[in-house]
Structures are given as C-alpha cells and as structure tokens.
Amino acid sequence: MNSSENHLIVTSISEGRSTVGPPKQRAPIVTLTPQRGSLATTLEIPFMRKRLILLCVLGGIVAGWLAIVVLPRAYESEAKVFIRSGRESVTLDPTATTSATISMQKTQESEILSALEVLNSRQVAERVVDKLGAVAILDGQLPPNESDPTKSADQGIVVSLISKLTPLTEMASGLARNVLLSAGVKDNLSSQELAVRRIQSSVKIEAAAKSTVISIHSKSKTPEMAQAIVAAMTDVFLDEQLQVARTRGSLDFFQSQVAKVEQQLNRLQADRSDFMQEHEIVSLADSRDLMKDKLSIVNRDLMQASGELQKAKASVKDLLSKLDGEDDEIIAEKQVAMDETWSGMRLQAYSLELQEQNLAANLTDDNPKLISIRKQLDGARRILSQLESERIDENTTPNPLKVRLRESLQEQQTRVAALEFMIQELAKSRIDLGNDVDQMLIHEGRLVQMDRDIASLEANLLMLRRKEEEARVIDQLHTDKISSIHVFQPATFVERPASPNKKILGIGFPFLGLMAGLTLSFLGEGSSRTLRTVADVENKLGVPVVSTFPMLDGKPGGGIYRNACQQLMAEILTTHQRPGLRRGRTLGIISVDGGAGASTLAANLAVTSNLDGHRNIILVDADSRKRSLSNLFELNGSPGLVELLSGSASHDECLQSVSGASIGVIASAASNNQGVLTNGPAEIAQALEAYLGDCDLLIVDLPAANQPDQTLALAQCLDYVLVVVESEKTETLAADRLINRLSKGPAEIVGVVLTKKREYLPGFIQRFVGFPV
Template sequence: MSSSRHAIATAEPEILEARSFPAPSQVPHWVDTGRSRGFGIASYLEIPFMHKRLIAFCTLIGILAGWFAILAWPRTYLSEAKLIVRVGRENVSLDPTATTGSTLLFQKTQQEEIVSVLEVLSSRQIIETVVDNLTPAAILDGQLVGAASQEQAVTDEGSLGDQVLRSYRSVQSSASKSLQKFLLTAGVKESLGDRELAIMKLQSSLAIHSPRDSTVIVIDAKAKTPTMAQAIAKEVTASFLDQHLMASHTEGSLEFFETQSAEVEVQLNRLVEQRSDFMQERKIVSIEGNRSLLQDRLTGIDRDLVIASGELEQAISEINDLKAKIEEADDEIVSSKLAGSNPTWSGMRQQVYELEIQEQELAARSTGDHPMLRVIQAQLEGARKALAELDSQRVDENTTPNPLKMKLREDLQLQQTRVAGLRSMVETKEQQRSEMEQRIDELLDGEEKLTETDRNIRLMDASLQMLREKLEEARVLDELNSKEISNIHVFQPASFVERPVSPKKPMLGAGFLCLGLMTGLGLSFLREGASPTLRTSDDIEFQLGIPVVSTLPAMRRMRTPRLKDQQLMRQKCQALVSEVLLSQGNRSRLHGRSLGVIGVDLGAGASTLAVNLATVSSTDFNMKTMLVDADNRQRSVSKRFGLNGSPGLVELVGGHASHDECVQRADNVAVDLVASAADNCDAVLTSGPAEIVQALQAYQHECDLMVVDLPAASDPNQAIALAQHLDCVLVVVESEKTLLAAAERLLSRLADSETNVVGVVLNKTRCYLPRVMRGFVHPRV
C-alpha cells in the first residue's frame, strides 16, 4: 500500500456523528419544502444573541415609550384627611347636655355611629356643597383657577419636555372634546350640565372609608394637582363639619379655623413682604398711584362723556318734542270774546225754563214711563240744543299771534345751539378718553411682573376672609352650644403631597421595558423563523434532506488568518477529506480521484475551501494533489497563488498550450496548480464538458486527488455539466447568506444531472452564544 493510501487508512479525523441520510447516489429528499424548520435548543438560545441589536433597539424604543408615557400620563395626586369619631352626647357620655333634662335611655353602638358618619360624608349634599364652593369649572379642570394660572405661567417658560407635554395634552383635550361631541350627536351619551358633571367626577374621585375595628374616618381625594386634591379633601372635611354641627348642634372646629387663619395670615404677610421687597428691589413706587390717578381721570372723562351724551340725547329729544309741539300749535289764538243781545235767545231760554218746570211737576206726579213725561223730556232736549247754537252765535271773537308758538321757536333755537356745543364736548371727551386709555396701557406694561403676586395676595386674602368668616361662625355656634366640643375631631388635616400616586413610574417603566424586550424577542424569533436563508446544519438537513459533512467557522481575516483560525481550518479540512474519501463505496480506488467544490453563490468560500482541501491532502495525507481553477470568471485560485500570467485551462482546452505548460508549482505547498487562464486571455470556456474532462484526464492519471474549483451556481456557466463528470462534488453553503431557494435550485440541477453530491459544507458559521453558555448546551456549529 502506498504512503498516501496508508495515511488515508490510518487517519483518525473528526468524523461527524452517525446520521441516517440517503446515500449520495440517491436523489435527496430536500425537495419536500413542506417540512417544518428544525431548531435545536442551541439554535433557540442563539437567536436572542444573534439579533441583539434588534432586541436592544426594541428595548430602547420601549424605554423611550415608557419615558414618554411617564411624561404624558395624567398625574393623579392624593390628599388624605382623617377624622376620629369620639364618644359624644349621642350615646350619653361626655356631653353634659344629655343630663340637663329628661333623659331617654337610648344608646347607639360605635359601629352605627361610624356608619352614620360615612353616610353623611358620602351624601350628595356634601358633594354639591364642595362643588359649589370650588366651582364646577375647577372640579372639571382638575385644578383651582389661581393654581391653573400659575401652572400655565410656569409651563409657558418650561423646557422642551414641558412644551411637548403641553402639546400632547392639547391634542388629547381636542380629541376628547370631539369624542364627547360625537357621542352626544349619536345619542349614546346624555347632555349634562357642568354642575352635574362636576358632581359625578367628584363622586368618582372621592374615597371615604373606615378601617375595620377603628373609629377613624379616612377621606381620600384625588385630583390632577396636589393643590386641588388638598382643596377637595379640605372642602369635604369643612362641609361635613358644618353639616354635622348643624345636625347635632355641636362645635369642634374653632381651634382648627384659628390655626388655619393664623397660617393663612402668615402666608399673606409673607406674600406682602415679598411684593414689597420686589418693588423695592426694582424701585417701583408710583405705579398704582399713577394707575389710580389715570383711572380717576378716565372715570371723570367717562362720567363727563356719559353726562354729555345723556344731555345730548336729551337735547335732541327736546328738539324733536319742540318741533312736534310747534307743528301742533296754532299760529293765532282768540284774544277776546264779546257777547251781544239776542231776543230769540232770550225767548228760547224762557221756553227751556218752562219745560224744565213742567218736567219736574210731571216727574213728581207720575212714573218715568208716562207718555206725557217722555214728550216733555224730548221737547226739553231739543230746546237745549237750539239754545246752545244761539249761544255760540251771539259771541264775537278777536284773534292774535300765538305767543306759545313763538316761545317754542325760541326754545328750539336755544336747544339747537346747545346740541352743537354738546357734540363738540363729546368729541373732545372721546379724544381725551383715547389719550388716557393709551397712557393706561403704557402704564400697565410696567406692572406685568406684579400681576402674579397681586393675584396670590388677593387669593390668599380671600381665603383669609373666608377662614375668618368660618371662625366667626364657629365662635357663634360655640357660644350657642355652651362651648361644647364636637365628637368629630380632625386629627389629620388634608395633606399636601407633591408626589403623584399615579402613574406608578417604576411599574410603568418596567412594563414598557418588558414590552420592548418581549417585542424584540418576538421579532427576533419571527425574523429567524421567516428567514429565507440557511444558517445552521439543522436547517440544511431538515430543509434539504442532505447531510452536512462539515461546518467551517467564519474567519475575521481571510488574507492573513490568525494561527488559531489556521489550525481550526486545517483540522476541519482533515476531517472533511477523510470523511469524503472514506464515505465512498470503492475504497480500493484511491488514485486519480476527482473532487469538485461548487458554491451556491459568489463569495460562499468555495475557492478557499478548495485551496485548503488541496493543501491538507498534500501536506497531511501525503497525497499527490492537483488543484484546477475552473472558474474562469472569478479566477480566485489563480489570484490566490499569483498564476494570472500563466496559461491555464482555457488555453489547454482551446489547444493553445500543452499540458506541461499549464501545470505550475505552488510556493511552499506541494500542490500542482492549473490556472484558469492567462491575464491577456479574455476568452471563456466555450467547449463542452466532455472536452474539458478529456483535457483533465491526463492530469488525473498522474495524481492521487484532483480538486476542481467550480464556478458558483449563481454565475451562468457550464458548472453543472462539468460537475456530473467528476467523481464527487461538495456543495458550499454560506451561513446566513445563502438562500434556501438557491440551494434547492442547485441541488435540483445536480440531481437531474445525476451528479454524485457527497454532502454540503456549511461555511462562515458564527456562534453567537457567550462562552459561558457554550459548555452547557454544546451547540452544533
């Protein structure tokens, strides 16, 4: 047995574990594309590490979404007030009035009293009182009017985050209003007033409860701002105390209001001092004085303008009235009347007198329906009419110009003169008013910075006045009830907590972080499951049904690989040569074997594998090896060994060079090389595969192993036809780059040409698992 045969027979390479695959000469079962993609535990564990950038990106997006959610999520603040229900006069204890008269032996249990207090606190009357005191607008907006103005002023000068948050809230408010309008239009929601909506919202934001086996009543109020939450809790407490005081005629809030009044007064004094310091620092002395003076002048001008306008309207009305009176008055009037003597009138007057006497006599003797009486009355009426006509004819009248009409004309002229003067005065006053308003506007520009402080002072003063009024009411009630203390005690006033209870930032941030992480993992597994490429040996064996004879790791530096990478590649190639040669049925034919290496795509590493196989066969197995570069397009082997100036396979097949001229010896490697073509040769292999194989047979008889670097299957050439004339063929698949469809297409063409495919080499594999985990799972790479 020759030395090469002995090396092959005695070598103990890394043979892959036995697997039941179809024989190389048989048609593989990879054409069954309906198989499910196979993954081992190592493959599943590698997916998160392989797509760590996607997972990190999704996690970052989740963190950013969580940050935005934390930023945009409406804040909810909680204010807590606690009341303690002590033993009162209701159960005949410390209340002295219970023994002043006839006593009814009736005692309520403590639990009944707690339930009664809870019912009163939860009653609609308390809610309505709080809404009326705080105004429905404040309840619906979730913040007090003064606090809203301050917050708006601070937000207007805030950072970019505040501006984004304000824009988001504006868009959210517009969307909510549009939705409310749509629901109202569709009839899904009833139209309610602001007061009723405020009551409903306040009922949902209040939580009143009592711990078990305790006399403490806890009032929890939630709102958008801590000030509003405190105001609601404080207002509910005050309203309940007032209602309880009126219902039970007890008092216990005097000290509370005294304390609150003192605190508010201290705060008010502090604000006044701050305002004074502010004015002293900026040397502001007469802004209010000037404003008051200008306002007084403006008021005087307005008053004069109103008076002048009223007088002008009155004068115009008087002119219209005088004109109407002048038109109605007569130009002349009767100055004197003279009555003359007339015998006819005297006779008629005597006749009337006689008829009146007759009427009186008949009326005295008979009834009103007597015919004679009616005749006399008719004659009397006619005589009286005739007498009246004669009386008007006997009077002589003298006329003269009407002095009243002349007086009206004089008054008309006076009023017209007055109207002209008033109109001039009105124009003058209006001009003065415009000038004064301009001066006031200029003055107001200088006091904008004092507006906020003045508003706070007014609010604090109003609060102080309200507390003093409550204090006076408490004092009066305390005097009326003999200064007795109520059984309800506020031992914890409404708290002011600046930390919101919602959202839960750690929980929300963790939720979005987990959401981003899970989204990244899901996308990673989805991307890996839907990937059209081949990554692991399990993918190839499950999808293509053909054995993977070796897996080669990716090298960082292909030109100058590291020593460790060289050793690993050498071991892999030793195992591959041994398995390919020992896996064939005819082991007696160990001379003149031909092995083709073909890549599914360009850059799969088929040329590098061919070079390493030839080198290992010659160096480690003492086989006379010849390496043939049949890829006349890429010419990777020729470039690797610097054979581009030598004649090659193209010249040999074309008859332009002899066999000896085409054979070259590689430096430092005992391998005979046949280049693809010379540099000055642009021709391609146009001869048939049989002619190429016939040209190579002369070399094949002179060597133990001929390794042929075939062109990539993606490059149009005669690779498939040439491969069927070789003894065996290795298909090189680049991990994560080679498409499943391309590999299926190549293997289908090889199977149709009855090419002996001994297996697939998975090249440029990467192990993404950390070194700590590799020892536990032993991934197959």
C-alpha cells in the same frame, strides 16, 4: 476572496515548503467546536442583534423621558376615617320595633361594608359636586380666589411650554368631542353629570381586611383640588352617616305609642276591678279553698251514708229470712201499747229539729248544710204522719219473736229509706257544688286572661318607653352632630405629584424597549430567509452539515481550518466510497452565492490532503469568470481549462505544480484569454478524465450557483459534490433549489459546509452554561 482567506492559504503552503526532508513542527490542531443545540442558538440571538436591542432601549429611555415631561401631573390627597361601634349605628325603625323581633348583632365587617356603600353612592358624589362646583371639578383646580396665593410661578421651561400648549390640546379635545357628538358615538352629557362621573372615577375608597379604618383617596390636577375633594367627601360622608342612622319621626311615633298603650292598660285594669265586684270575688284563693272544703264534706257524708245504707240493706235481708221461719201469732190477750217504730221515728225527728235549730242560729237560710237538715226533718215528719202511735193486740197473741223481728225489719227498712233519701240529697248537693266550681273556674280564667293582658301591656309599655328614650338620645346626637366616626387624618396636602411615576416610567420604558428589542430580534430571526446555524441547514435543507468554518475577523485561524479540512477529507476519502473505485475520484465544490469561500475551501482541502494525508491531489479552477484559484496560486499566465477544451494546449501544459506541495493545479484560462467555458458538462468531464489516473482526488472549484454559467451542470457529472453555504447570507430558497438540482443527478452530495459562522455568545456565558469555548 478576502485577505483573511489569502492568509490561510499562504500559511498552509508555507508550512508545506518546510516539509522537504523531515517535516517541521506543524501548527497545533484545534478541535472544532461541537454543534450546540437550540439553547445556544437562542442565547446567541440577543447578542447577534445587540444593535437593534440597544437602539430599542435607547428609544425606550427617550420615550420614558418624554412621558415624564409631557404627561400631565396628578396630585393625590388622602383622608383616613376610623369607625367604631356607636349608638348612631343602631337605627330605630318603628315598623321593626313595635312587635316581637329577633335581635341581630351587627358585626364590624357589616358596618365597614355599609360605610363603603355610602361613600361609593352617587348621592355622596352629587353632594360633593354641589359643594365644590361642577366647573371646578372638571377643570381640576379651584377658582382663583380659593387657590393658594403663595404658589410659585416659576415652574420650569418644560412645564411652561406644556402650559402654553394646553389651549391647543383643549381645542383639539373639544373638536374631537364635537365630532364624536355629531357621529352619535358620544352622549351629550351636562357638566353636572360629567363632574359626578369624574368624582366617581377619581375617588378611591378602600378598607384593609379586618380593619375599621377607611381610606379616601382622590387625584386631581392640583393639590388644592385633590385636598378639597377629599375634605368635601369626608364632610358629606359624616353627614350622610348621621342621616342614614336616624329614622325620621321615631321620637314622635314612640311618644304616641306610649300614650296609646297607657290608655289601654288603664281601661283593662278598670274592667278587672268591675268584674270582681260584680261577682263578689274578694280573693280567688279564698273562694277556691272554701269551695274545696264544702265539696270535701259532701263527699265524706255521701260516702258514710252509702256505707250505712249497704249495712241496713243487709240487716233487712237477714230479718226477712228469719221472719220466714217463725209463726205469725200465738194465743194471748188483747192489749193496747205504744208503737215503738213511731216512737223511734219521733225521737229521730226530735233530734233533727234540734240540729235544725242550732244550724239556723249560726248559718243563713241558703246554707247547703242547713238546707240538707231541713230536708231530712221534712222526710222524718212525713214518715211519722204515716205511722200510728198505738198498737192494738187481739186475744191471739202474735209471736213475740216474730214481732220483734218485724219491728227490727221495719226499723231497718225505715233506716234504708232515710239513708237513700239522704244519699239522694247529698248527690244533688255535690252536683250543685260542681256547678259552683265550674262557674268559679270560668271567673278565674277570665281574671287570669285579664292579668295576662295587663302584664303584656305593661311589658310593651316598658319597651316603648325604652325606645322612646333611645329615640330621644339619637335625635339629640344628630342635633349635636356627635358621631362614632373619627377623622384621625384629615385630607392631606401633598405638593409632590403622584403621577406620572418617574421611577416606573424611568425603569418601565427602557424595560419595554428591551422587551421590544428582544421581541423584534426573535421575530427577525424566526422570519429570516437566510441560513445561519447548523440546525437551520439540516432542518430546512435536509442535508447534513459535515463541517463548519467560523468567521475569524482577522484572527489567526490556520489550525482551525487545517483541522476542519482534515476531518472533511477523512469523511470524503473513507466514508464516501463507491464499489470498484480505488483512485481518481472527483469532488466538486460549489457555493450557493459568490464569496462564500468555496475557492478557499477547495485550496485548503487540496493542501491539507497532500501535506497531512500524503494524497496526490489535482485542483481544477472551473470558474472561468472569477478565476479565484488561478489568482490565488498566480497561474494567470499558464494555459488552463479553456485552452484545453479548445485544443490550443495539451494536458501536460495545463497541469501546473505548486512549489512546496505535491499538488497539481489547472487554471481556468490564461490571463490573456478572456473567454469563458462554453463547453457542455460531458465534454469538460471527458477532458478531466485524463488526469484521474495520476491523482487520488480531483477537486473541481465550481462557479457559484447564482452565476449564469453552463459549467454548473458539471457538478452532476462528478462523483461527489460539497455544497458551501455562507452563514447569515445564503438564502434558504436558493440553497434548497441548488440541493434539489444536484439531487436529480448521479453525483453524491457529501453534505454542506457552513462557512463564516460567527460566534456571538461571549466566552464567559459559554463557560457558565457548560458549552466548550
């Protein structure tokens, strides 16, 4: 029992002494802090384990400092390249430009992506390695003759120490590499391959969205090497960009193609001229108009002759109908007269001869019109040869009317024959003209195809000459190394190391230490085997917590204990009542471990019940080993429970009164008696029954459950049992074992009292989150 517990008992009894007559002013009753939920429990964990967290934070600070000191320095260099659309971004590919193609406009984004692909290619990395040397890249520094001679040799004690340790680390690294190579885990790569991999991993190429600026970053052990890598990467990129944009042999290809197309064009133009001379074509338009006029005349004559033929056939039909109605002869003299039909045909033949003479004088013999007139003249002459020039009339005179009709009929029949022959000749002439037109169209199609081929070759020649000029310009740009890529920020030289980042390490390691401390705190709390909070007791033991006593740490707490004891006695005396039992109830107070404050709780319950509840209380010290109550009330010289059970003292001799309070106390044993209780629980309970008629409540201070004392079984013979659990000390397994043992007996477990509960959460946080302080 500690000094703070003694102070509480003394305070309570001193207040009792002043209650002779009218009671004095009592200490103000302080309401116990209500039990809070998991939020308060969670918030308490960091404050409960603040030493662990502080230790982890300090460890993080030390680790951060060591990381800043020990980690190797890495220096960074950066170059920025601006890309604009230029002529060298247009590649002349002979296989894509000698035929019809669809022009695809390059976007700014595609050009940036293409440049990024070139920069990230292995070809560029290999050329950088060839330029700087594989050994220099792997060592992270330029050879001595290329490094900065003005570099300061004073690097500080820590850096000098690290530089001295570098050979050891390199030796260890080489040894580990040899082991991995021997085990087959690591591949045996050449220095060239390792340098290329180093370049690919240490160089970072990036471009911001919607920007034509490409940034080239590189890290190395020295600023000189970082600058050299970026500068070499920039130079190689400029050269590769020009090589990519240039198609080798484009100029020679286009020059040969121009010569070839010119030759084809000249040959096709000569073929066209020969074809026109062969077919006597001066102009397609004039020939087409002449042929059109001839065909129009023939069609007109044919239409006119067809009309006259129909008219003549109608006259012949009419004359035949009239002849049928007339007599053939009449009486007359015989006369010889000129035949009018022959005369008419002779006149018509004469007219055709005149026309033939006129056309022969103006046209050639193969003229269609002259040929037609001659054919008509030949027909008229054949008819004249068949007719007689004279007609002999006999004495009988033919009917003059019928004769005239016959003459008219013969004339019309002759006309019909002449017109039919004319129509036949005109139809032949039209067929001939159609054949001439078809032939002319064939010639015209051939000439049109030739003109198209000539136009196509001329367009192709124009395109090839333009491409030839573009190829010449691109070759000249490549020769003069003119590019649209502008390096507006060359490779920078930065003396301040980019890593390790002191700010991040200085903040990150303490933060990691804080997180580690919090994690260990919560893991420790989650894996704790002891009971700390009300929630732990109720969840793990399944028994309600009826009261909580805080750890005072030397602070005055009489009011807090008094208030807690009042509530606890009210719970026992009013709530937990058995039917038919009015007085003389027994209450056992037992703790799981020694030093949990069970004796202090029993004394406070007895004093508070007597002073505040005006109850007759008898307090029994059944712990014959520690005898805490006997020492507290200074009853070591009085006989006690051991003497009562042995028969050496009576009940009245064992019951001692406490001055200032109407409570009776039974010691465990006299001071000169070192014996312990060896009697059974039934015998002890029977000895205590004699006191039940003189008290309202008999409180028995039982030994702790972890002590080898048979009086522990006495708890099962009492009416009520109150289990005392010390916060953060009592183990869950021991408490659970005690609860199980008590639950098997007839005694009613009132609940658990949690003692020495520490408040870790500061008051300002409790007020901030709304917890009562």
